[in-house]
Amino acid sequence: MGKKLLLEHLGVEGIHTYEVYRRQGGYRSVEKAIREMSPDAVVEEVKKSGLRGRGGAGFPTGMKWSFLAKPPGVPRYLVCNADESEPGTFKDRYLMEKIPHLLVEGMITSSFALGANSAYIYIRGEYFYLVKILEKAIDEAYAAGFLGKNILGSEYSLDLYVHPGAGAYICGEETALLESLEGKRGNPRMKPPFPAIAGLYASPTVVNNVETIAAVVPIVNMGGEEYAKIGVGKSTGTKLISAGGNIKRPGVYEIEMGLPVEEFLFSDEYCGGIEKDLELKAVVPGGSSVPILPAGLFLKTAAGEARLMSYESLADGGFVSGTMLGSGGFIAYDQRACIVRSTWNYARFYHHESCGQCSPCREGTGWMEKVLHRLEHGEGRMHDIDLLVDIARKIEGNTICPLGDAAAWPVAAAIRHFREEFEYHVKFPERVKDPKHFHHTPFSKIRQAHLV
Amino acid sequence: MVSFNDDTLALAQRIIRRYPEGKQKSALIPILHLAQAEFGGWLSVETMDYVAGLLQIKPIEVYEVASFYSMFNLTPKGKCLIEVCRTVPCWLKGSEDIVAHLSKRLGIKEGETTKDGMFTLKTVECLGSCGTAPMLQCGHEYHEDLTPEKVDLLLEKWKSEDSRKVYVSNDFFREN
Ligand SMILES: Cc1cc2nc3c(=O)[nH]c(=O)nc-3n(C[C@H](O)[C@H](O)[C@H](O)COP(=O)(O)O)c2cc1C
Numbered sequence: 241m242g243k244k245l246l247l248e249h250l251g252v253e254g255i256h257t258y259e260v261y262r263r264q265g266g267y268r269s270v271e272k273a274i275r276e277m278s279p280d281a282v283v284e285e286v287k288k289s290g291l292r293g294r295g296g297a298g299f300p301t302g303m304k305w306s307f308l309a310k311p312p313g314v315p316r317y318l319v320c321n322a323d324e325s326e327p328g329t330f331k332d333r334y335l336m337e338k339i340p341h342l343l344v345e346g347m348i349t350s351s352f353a354l355g356a357n358s359a360y361i362y363i364r365g366e367y368f369y370l371v372k373i374l375e376k377a378i379d380e381a382y383a384a385g386f387l388g389k390n391i392l393g394s395e396y397s398l399d400l401y402v403h404p405g406a407g408a409y410i411c412g413e414e415t416a417l418l419e420s421l422e423g424k425r426g427n428p429r430m431k432p433p434f435p436a437i438a439g440l441y442a443s444p445t446v447v448n449n450v451e452t453i454a455a456v457v458p459i460v461n462m463g464g465e466e467y468a469k470i471g472v473g474k475s476t477g478t479k480l481i482s483a484g485g486n487i488k489r490p491g492v493y494e495i496e497m498g499l500p501v502e503e504f505l506f507s508d509e510y511c512g513g514i515e516k517d518l519e520l521k522a523v524v525p526g527g528s529s530v531p532i533l534p535a536g537l538f539l540k541t542a543a544g545e546a547r548l549m550s551y552e553s554l555a556d557g558g559f560v561s562g563t564m565l566g567s568g569g570f571i572a573y574d575q576r577a578c579i580v581r582s583t584w585n586y587a588r589f590y591h592h593e594s595c596g597q598c599s600p601c602r603e604g605t606g607w608m609e610k611v612l613h614r615l616e617h618g619e620g621r622m623h624d625i626d627l628l629v630d631i632a633r634k635i636e637g638n639t640i641c642p643l644g645d646a647a648a649w650p651v652a653a654a655i656r657h658f659r660e661e662f663e664y665h666v667k668f669p670e671r672v673k674d675p676k677h678f679h680h681t682p683f684s685k686i687r688q689a690h691l692v
Numbered sequence: 693m694v695s696f697n698d699d700t701l702a703l704a705q706r707i708i709r710r711y712p713e714g715k716q717k718s719a720l721i722p723i724l725h726l727a728q729a730e731f732g733g734w735l736s737v738e739t740m741d742y743v744a745g746l747l748q749i750k751p752i753e754v755y756e757v758a759s760f761y762s763m764f765n766l767t768p769k770g771k772c773l774i775e776v777c778r779t780v781p782c783w784l785k786g787s788e789d790i791v792a793h794l795s796k797r798l799g800i801k802e803g804e805t806t807k808d809g810m811f812t813l814k815t816v817e818c819l820g821s822c823g824t825a826p827m828l829q830c831g832h833e834y835h836e837d838l839t840p841e842k843v844d845l846l847l848e849k850w851k852s853e854d855s856r857k858v859y860v861s862n863d864f865f866r867e868n
């Protein structure tokens with residue numbers, strides 16, 4: 241059993257209530273920070289921990305915090321990113337639903353470190369039932385004196401609010417989130433200035449993912465150095481992985497960074513192997529925006545080393561033969577899945593979610609969706625495949641926010657690793673008319689019979 | 693003239709106070725949720741104008757937000773808005789079969805509303821429920837690990853309900 245820092249008390253009856261959470265040692269990090277530490281000392285512990293942002297980009301949290309501008313007389317804000325809309329990702333929802341006080345505690349300790357007196361949890365609108373759960377936890381924290389004026393009799397005061405969005409993946413991008421929190425359309429801002437200088441209401445702001453903020457609690461409790469001993473290399477601590485797709489035991493698992501992917505995928509403690517004991521075809525390990533890898537390259541790097549669940553190991557091989565840990569949205573595909581249909585599905589998603597500000601993204605995602613639709617429906621041409629590669633390349637790096645890249649990468653990676661499957665759709669259009677074309681005979685078998 | 697009932701109005705005022713003075717526009721999205729719940733599950737121009745007045749902002753500022761976010765309906769919908777997730781993880785677990793089943797049972801295609809105004813069928817993107825796929829949302833409720841049989845039971849249950857009523861209610865926002 242790996243170490244559990246976030247979900248340690250998951251099994252404790254009533255852990256979603258204040259009393260039980262407190263009895264399990266809850267809110268100790270707030271007491272420790274406010275009574276025994278200075279705000280800068282808390283930031284220092286987070287730096288030492290090596291914690292990297294759990295929202296997808298993996299940026300070092302302590303460094304981000306140290307960039308926060310502190311002009312006198314100007315309020316600072318901490319905003320929690322609970323927009324969680326990256327396909328395949330459902331870990332934040334799980335954490336907030338099961339142990340809401342962990343997020344509330346993390347928000348208080350982190351706000352203290354940053355000197356923020358108002359903090360918001362921006363949660364995707366569809367998670368409305370969670371608003372109720374969080375509001376209750378916040379109420380309880382106010383009643384217990386952990387929120388409000390003069391927390392624990394100190395000079396420090398904090399108000400914490402939940403703010404629902406209304407359905408827009410792009411609002412997970414931190415500057416779009418801030419726009420949305422200001423009551424506007426979720427259009428990402430041009431950077432610089434970064435939120436650390438001019439964020440919410442043009443004030444210095446830190447935006448962090450739910451899991452990042454929750455991880456501050458064990459870091460403060462155990463000390464940054466102890467936290468950094470868990471994991472491998474620059475991937476310290478534990479990570480929540482939300483596992484879905486064709487596996488036997490879908491769900492949210494807290495793993496120690498560095499767990500071998502094979503163990504994660506096949507051991508009964510985690511995914512439990514592939515549904516119906518079918519063959520594993522491919523994996524998207526970090527949410528829909530990261531490159532898809534065929535089973536072989538996923539389990540072992542191009543150099544033949546066993547891959548680990550860590551930022552570095554998953555990225556080994558770069559875009560040629562690697563992928564990314566991303567948000568930890570783990571999607572496994574068995575032999576029945578059609579990669580062209582999957583890629584079309586993702587392209588439709590990104591087209592739907594593009595905010596429309598930059599033409600390469602707005603037009604490019606629509607164009608990719610259209611071309612992939614015709615390929616998948618047996619109406620494609622051979623040069624459509626290179627056309628897709630070309631469109632993806634033209635979007636990449638030419639947009640205001642990373643959604644453009646996120647839309648381009650999955651398409652480029654699918655063609656890189658599964659080109660023969662795309663060609664099959666052009667060569668044998670009548671065989672892909674049934675939407676479940678590989679359900680009875682997986683492509684690996686067809687390939688042997690027809691193409692080789 | 694549309695206007696909130698007294699309870700909702702008090703709630704709206706409380707929500708506005710969560711943001712710094714002069715930043716009341718921040719309350720727009722939460723209040724549009726309240727408005728949509730109170731005024732029939734969609735946002736008419738009249739409703740949006742009312743919200744603009746409440747927040748002392750220009751009507752265009754409300755329209756441009758209402759039209760950006762997928763949860764806001766700018767046309768009337770059925771009493772039960774059934775939103776089936778269509779994104780890859782749900783697709784891998786058979787969401788296409790669920791949509792086809794609903795479509796057959798209700799006699800409508802995606803995006804359509806039944807003649808009696810009871811049901812609207814819609815597909816949506818990932819709702820953060822990929823580990824319990826396939827899934828759908830109706831009102832604020834998630835229904836997960838769906839099978840055609842489970843869908844039939846839900847349809848029976850919904851026939852007597854109005855999901856708009858439970859969507860956003862006062863108890864979602866704390867008293868302060
Ligand atoms: C299109 C897009 C969507 C994103 N969605 C999310 C999200 O749902 N949740 C999240 O925490 N970060 C998301 N991010 C990353 C945020 O921009 C930001 O990096 C993150 O909230 C920072 O927090 P962290 O450092 O704690 O990870 C998204 C980024 C992009 C470009």
Ligand code: SF4
Pocket residue numbers: 410427428593594595596597598599601602639640641642643644
């Ligand atoms: S890349 Fe796409 S989503 Fe991002 S700002 Fe440009 S148009 Fe909007």
Ligand code: FES
Pocket residue numbers: 327328329777778779780781782783817818819820821822825827
């Ligand atoms: S893909 Fe359907 S809930 Fe995530």
